[in-house]
Amino acid sequence: MKYARALAFAAIAGITVVTAGCSVARHQQTVGSYVDDAGITTAVKAKMAEDKSVSATSISVETLNGTVQLSGFAKSQTEKSQAETIARATKNVRDVRNNIVVRP
Secondary structure: OHHHHHHHHHHHHHHHHHHHHHHHHOOOOOHHHHHHHHHHHHHHHHHHHHOOOOOOOOEEEEEEOOEEEEEEEEOOHHHHHHHHHHHHOOOOOOEEEEEEEEOO
16 A cells, blocks of 8 residues: 555656656647747858858857747847847748847
8 A cells, every 4th residue: 555655656746747848848839830940040040150240159049939039149239230130031030039248
C-alpha cells in the first residue's frame, strides 16, 4: 500500500512535468506556426546581412507568433532604426519589438 501511493504520486508528478515541459519548450505554438516563425527570423537575418548599415552579428532576432524581437547592440540610433525598418518590411511580420541598445 505504501509503495502504491508513492508510485501513483510519482506517475502524476511525471505526467505533469512532461506535459508542462512540452508546452513550454514549444512556447505553446503549433508546428506550422513554429515553421513560419523560423522562416521570418531567417528572412530578417538575411536582409540584415545584406544591408551594410546594420551589423547583423551584433543584433539578435527572435520571432514568436509573427512578432519579431530585436535585441543586442547598435553603434548608432540610425542603425537601430534601420534594423527595425528591415524587420517591419519582412513578409508575415505582425509586430516588431525593438530592444536594441545603442552603444557607441
